[in-house]
Amino acid sequence: xxxxxxxxxxxxxxxxxxxxxxxxxxxxxxxTTVIARTVVRVVVPIILVTAVGLLLQGHNRPGxxxxxxxxxxxxxxxxxxxxxxxxxxxxxxxxRAADGGSHAAVEYYRWLFxxxxxxxxxSGMAPLIAGLPFLTQAVLFLHHIPLYGExxxxxxxxxxxxxxLTVVGGLLTVLGEVGSE
Amino acid sequence: xxxxxxIAPMLVALSTAIxxxxxxFDGRVEKAxxxxxxxxxxxxxxxxxxxxxxxxxxxxxxxxxxSDWQAPFGIVLVADALSxxxxxxxxxxxxxxxxxxxxxxxxxxxxLSYHPLFHFMVLGVSGAFLxxxxxxxxxxxxxxxxxxxxxxxxxxxxxxxxxxxGYVVLNLLASALMLVAIGGLYATTGTLNMADMARRLAxxxxxxxxVAPTLGLGALLLSVFAVKAGTxxxxxxxxxxxxxxxxxxxxxxxxxxxxxGVYAVIRLFFxxxxxxxxxxxxxxxxxxxxxxxxxxxxxxLGGVGAAGREDVDGLLAFSSIGxxxxxxxxxxxxxxxxxxxxxxxxAETMLAVLGVTxxxxxxxxxxxAKPLLFLASGTIRSALGTTDFAQLGGLARRxxxxxxxxxxxxxxxxxxxxxxxxxxxxxxxxTVAEGIAAGMPAGALAAATMLxxxxxxxxYVTRGWNQVFWGEPTExxxxxxxxxxxxxxxxxxGDAGSSSIAPDxxxxxxxxxxxxxxxxxxxxxxxxxxxxxxxxxxxxxxxTDAAHAATGTDAYVEAVAPVDPxxxxxxxHAAGAANASDGSHSLDASAAVDGGER
Numbered sequence: 001x002x003x004x005x006x007x008x009x010x011x012x013x014x015x016x017x018x019x020x021x022x023x024x025x026x027x028x029x030x031x032t033t034v035i036a037r038t039v040v041r042v043v044v045p046i047i048l049v050t051a052v053g054l055l056l057q058g059h060n061r062p063g064x065x066x067x068x069x070x071x072x073x074x075x076x077x078x079x080x081x082x083x084x085x086x087x088x089x090x091x092x093x094x095x096r097a098a099d100g101g102s103h104a105a106v107e108y109y110r111w112l113f114x115x116x117x118x119x120x121x122x123s124g125m126a127p128l129i130a131g132l133p134f135l136t137q138a139v140l141f142l143h144h145i146p147l148y149g150e151x152x153x154x155x156x157x158x159x160x161x162x163x164x165l166t167v168v169g170g171l172l173t174v175l176g177e178v179g180s181e
Numbered sequence: 182x183x184x185x186x187x188i189a190p191m192l193v194a195l196s197t198a199i200x201x202x203x204x205x206f207d208g209r210v211e212k213a214x215x216x217x218x219x220x221x222x223x224x225x226x227x228x229x230x231x232x233x234x235x236x237x238x239x240x241x242x243x244x245x246x247x248s249d250w251q252a253p254f255g256i257v258l259v260a261d262a263l264s265x266x267x268x269x270x271x272x273x274x275x276x277x278x279x280x281x282x283x284x285x286x287x288x289x290x291x292x293l294s295y296h297p298l299f300h301f302m303v304l305g306v307s308g309a310f311l312x313x314x315x316x317x318x319x320x321x322x323x324x325x326x327x328x329x330x331x332x333x334x335x336x337x338x339x340x341x342x343x344x345x346x347g348y349v350v351l352n353l354l355a356s357a358l359m360l361v362a363i364g365g366l367y368a369t370t371g372t373l374n375m376a377d378m379a380r381r382l383a384x385x386x387x388x389x390x391x392v393a394p395t396l397g398l399g400a401l402l403l404s405v406f407a408v409k410a411g412t413x414x415x416x417x418x419x420x421x422x423x424x425x426x427x428x429x430x431x432x433x434x435x436x437x438x439x440x441x442g443v444y445a446v447i448r449l450f451f452x453x454x455x456x457x458x459x460x461x462x463x464x465x466x467x468x469x470x471x472x473x474x475x476x477x478x479x480x481x482l483g484g485v486g487a488a489g490r491e492d493v494d495g496l497l498a499f500s501s502i503g504x505x506x507x508x509x510x511x512x513x514x515x516x517x518x519x520x521x522x523x524x525x526x527x528a529e530t531m532l533a534v535l536g537v538t539x540x541x542x543x544x545x546x547x548x549x550a551k552p553l554l555f556l557a558s559g560t561i562r563s564a565l566g567t568t569d570f571a572q573l574g575g576l577a578r579r580x581x582x583x584x585x586x587x588x589x590x591x592x593x594x595x596x597x598x599x600x601x602x603x604x605x606x607x608x609x610x611x612t613v614a615e616g617i618a619a620g621m622p623a624g625a626l627a628a629a630t631m632l633x634x635x636x637x638x639x640x641y642v643t644r645g646w647n648q649v650f651w652g653e654p655t656e657x658x659x660x661x662x663x664x665x666x667x668x669x670x671x672x673x674x675g676d677a678g679s680s681s682i683a684p685d686x687x688x689x690x691x692x693x694x695x696x697x698x699x700x701x702x703x704x705x706x707x708x709x710x711x712x713x714x715x716x717x718x719x720x721x722x723x724x725t726d727a728a729h730a731a732t733g734t735d736a737y738v739e740a741v742a743p744v745d746p747x748x749x750x751x752x753x754h755a756a757g758a759a760n761a762s763d764g765s766h767s768l769d770a771s772a773a774v775d776g777g778e779r
Contacts, residue, residue, distance in 0.1 A: 110205075113202075114199065114202040114203050114205075115203075117199045117202065118199050118202075118203060121195055121196065121199055125192065125196075128185060128192075131185075132249060133185075133188075133245060133246055133247055133248060133249045134185075134188050134192065134245075134247055134248070135247055135248040136248050136249045137248065
């Protein structure tokens with residue numbers, strides 16, 4: 001598609017659409033205060049880093065895929081509540097709304113869910129090739145890594161990551177579906 | 182570790198569900214995945230059955246420590262003859278329902294993840310049959326139920342929402358009770374592993390277990406399983422849920438999911454609590470009369486309810502309440518007189534063995550006949566848009582094959598030889614008769630209930646057949662199926678294709694080819710019923726093996742061989758040190774499956 005065609009498309013219908021969207025977003029903005037928006041800007045990255053931290057240490061300390069995913073979903077919820085449903089998918093993920101006005105990001109969340117399940121189940125089935133029972137885990141310690149020192153490479157992390165993706169995908173699918181209704 | 186075969190059915194179902202989820206971009210690919218997965222499931226179950234029941238030197242018990250943890254620290258899967266029998270009962274229903282689903286579920290249904298949910302339900306069923314861990318049993322119940330919640334709500338009309346709400350609320354309540362009971366059992370016995378629990382209950386003094394609370398906890402579990410099996414005081418979710426769900430889902434719910442409740446009763450009360458040394462009598466003596474009461478009430482209420490229905494689906498739903506009564510009755514009878522013995526296949530055994538054999542053979546009959554009837558009813562609905570008696574009639578002339586299948590399924594419920602149903606009913610009657618001979622209390626009442634139930638079965642089955650298949654074709658039938666199925670296509674008559682109506686009343690997309698497949702599935706199940714009836718000896722032998730496995734607590738404990746935490750523990754096993762992390766480790770794995778269902 002040529003640039004002209006894209007521009008033509010955008011100028012006609014999309015302008016009107018953008019105007020509606022702006023109106024919607026402004027209506028959201030009116031409901032949330034500057035304080036809330038500023039706090040969320042600061043807090044969301046912290047939540048996400050904490051979530052990843054919990055995910056990474058989950059296989060031998062408190063944490064894990066599930067709780068990391070719930071925390072990640074909380075960050076998304078904050079963004080949804082403070083900035084509105086459309087902010088995330090339009091400005092952040094760069095998606096256009098799907099036909100019928102449903103929440104376009106939900107389709108991606110569904111994929112996340114399926115991919116996470118596949119990863120978790122796949123990591124469980126990998127030991128079968130070696131003749132070990134389903135879900136058998138192994139661990140490898142790497143020494144003398146620059147800056148880091150000792151590093152623990154645990155196969156349980158693959159499973160945890162699968163759980164993480166599944167739960168993030170599942171929770172956000174529910175939020176997206178319920179939120180857009 | 183050899184023996185990967187034990188987990189094979191579960192892995193096939195899990196992989197199929199995930200692949201179907203990933204294949205959602207193309208409906209045809211998703212259908213193909215679902216079909217291949219169902220076939221693979223049947224192959225895996227057949228291989229497991231072969232390895233367990235048909236093993237050289239008689240039936241054996243295979244165990245599988247998931248994640249290489251040893252019992253009782255990790256979750257152990259145990260495939261004995263009982264588990265293998267139940268899986269073999271599930272597999273044909275799964276295959277039939279999957280084939281039927283592929284032609285009957287439309288595009289919109291597929292977008293609602295029908296096929297992944299279907300296979301997650303199969304995964305839950307298989308897990309429940311195979312697990313050797315009480316808490317894990319709860320997890321698989323949940324996997325199975327969460328999928329079925331969505332599938333019952335599938336058409337999402339007002340009536341369906343109401344039906345699903347009753348189903349969901351009752352089952353969530355039951356799940357909560359089950360969790361409480363399992364927590365109590367853990368607090369009392371100090372273990373969740375079934376074999377370990379059985380060992381501790383058999384010798385409570387040695388392990389410092391107070392057995393008194395387990396009676397109450399067992400009663401709580403019994404009521405939960407009664408909810409799942411749909412027996413009388415907890416039957417009220419059955420008719421509305423069965424009518425609301427799509428036909429293949431109802432087939433699996435009635436054929437297999439109900440049997441999970443029956444299986445759980447057999448496994449926990451015969452295998453785990455069966456060996457328990459209670460004050461002076463066995464646990465059976467407490468549970469038996471309760472089970473018999475539930476069974477008797479189910480038989481009468483299901484029979485009367487079915488005889489009064491004005492539509493095929495309602496008749497079949499009430500009928501399955503009554504039929505579960507027939508399955509539970511021999512279990513109760515055998516429990517009531519725990520000391521009684523009988524001769525089975527030339528050897529003297531406990532009456533419990535005969536009771537479980539009867540329950541299993543009857544379960545198999547019901548697991549084939551009821552899906553057959555529900556699928557036949559679904560075919561009628563997809564061709565005519567209704568299953569009301571008032572709108573139906575004379576279908577035998579239009580669809581002789583479907584009518585034949587329906588007739589065989591009905592006769593299986595009645596128990597006419599040479600169909601398998603005859604042998605099921607014979608064994609049930611024999612168990613009760615021998616129970617009476619052994620001095621079972623209220624034996625005459627039980628026998629009378631059974632007779633009345635059998636007569637009611639004949640009554641409602643005859644009524645259903647007369648209303649739907651005999652008589653003159655009604656106006657609706659004349660209009661929608663003007664000539665015999667099969668004629669129109671070969672005559673090249675273009676507009677004779679079925680102009681049918683979807684369950685929600687809108688225009689249906691069901692094609693002639695889809696109807697042919699649906700009828701073929703029904704006929705295949707009917708032939709299976711007759712075939713198993715002719716080869717009933719094999720079935721009864723397999724059921725007897727399963728019953729021996731179910732009642733043989735000692736052999737079960739020996740096969741699982743849980744490590745005794747009190748005794749010295751050799752860290753040579755891959756499990757390593759046995760500490761508190763064992764529990765969280767294995768629970769995490771099940772929580773992941775649970776979480777994935779959300």
